[in-house]
Amino acid sequence: xxxxxxxxxxxxxxxxxxxxxxxxxxxxxxxxxxxxxxxxxxxxxxxxxxxxxxxxxxxxxxxxxxxxxxxxxxxxxxxxxxxxxxxxxxxxxxxxxxxxxxxxxxxxxxxx
Amino acid sequence: xxxxxxxxxxxxxxxxxxxxxxxxxxxxxxxxxxxxxxxxxxxxxxxxxxxxxxxxxxxxxxxxxxxxxxxxxxxxxxxxxxxxxxxxxxxxxxxxxxxxxxxxxxxxxxxxxxx
Numbered sequence: 001x002x003x004x005x006x007x008x009x010x011x012x013x014x015x016x017x018x019x020x021x022x023x024x025x026x027x028x029x030x031x032x033x034x035x036x037x038x039x040x041x042x043x044x045x046x047x048x049x050x051x052x053x054x055x056x057x058x059x060x061x062x063x064x065x066x067x068x069x070x071x072x073x074x075x076x077x078x079x080x081x082x083x084x085x086x087x088x089x090x091x092x093x094x095x096x097x098x099x100x101x102x103x104x105x106x107x108x109x110x111x112x
Numbered sequence: 113x114x115x116x117x118x119x120x121x122x123x124x125x126x127x128x129x130x131x132x133x134x135x136x137x138x139x140x141x142x143x144x145x146x147x148x149x150x151x152x153x154x155x156x157x158x159x160x161x162x163x164x165x166x167x168x169x170x171x172x173x174x175x176x177x178x179x180x181x182x183x184x185x186x187x188x189x190x191x192x193x194x195x196x197x198x199x200x201x202x203x204x205x206x207x208x209x210x211x212x213x214x215x216x217x218x219x220x221x222x223x224x225x226x227x
Binding site for chain 2: 001037039041043048049050051054055060061092094096099100101102103104105106
């Protein structure tokens with residue numbers, strides 16, 4: 001199984017600040033079709049997860065451009081600039097290149 | 113508007129069975145792979161099952177393979193998860209989600225496996 005190592009576990013932030021979350025996979029996430037199926041989600045307290053970024057760097061509909069994704073192969077990053085209160089919650093990465101699909105353990109973004 | 117609404121959760125004893133349902137609307141259900149994802153209390157997310165558009169192909173992690181069965185009824189725009197031989201570690205909120213990339217999730221349904 002592909003192990004997704006997500007860091008940090010907890011990320012204190014000041015409103016208006018910028019943060020980065022890392023997600024590293026135990027093997028390349030490049031699919032045989034040439035795409036890289038690495039996605040990012042935010043789960044706010046008491047809510048279902050919501051898609052932020054799909055296939056490494058594509059923002060889902062309605063997601064502010066404060067969110068950006070980058071990376072390739074086994075090393076991926078989610079950056080959030082100008083953090084707002086509604087950005088707080090737990091962030092997860094997911095790889096859907098290889099079965100079984102696997103999520104990172106999550107990064108909790110919280111106020112300093 | 114895309115909507116996914118799960119139902120069928122509840123309290124069940126270890127070793128027993130339960131069937132979850134997910135009613136989809138707002139998109140052409142038969143055009144999309146669908147999935148179930150679960151989240152144990154205070155834990156992270158775990159992919160549970162995926163089914164192809166026609167239902168002919170299904171995929172599971174080892175943790176549920178042989179015990180869980182995902183199925184669909186395209187005429188009813190419905191997704192199902194038959195869970196047999198339930199264990200305490202299956203206790204979780206179960207979400208249905210549309211693939212690829214899970215852009216849409218249901219609100220989740222709680223399954224508690226306990227005697």
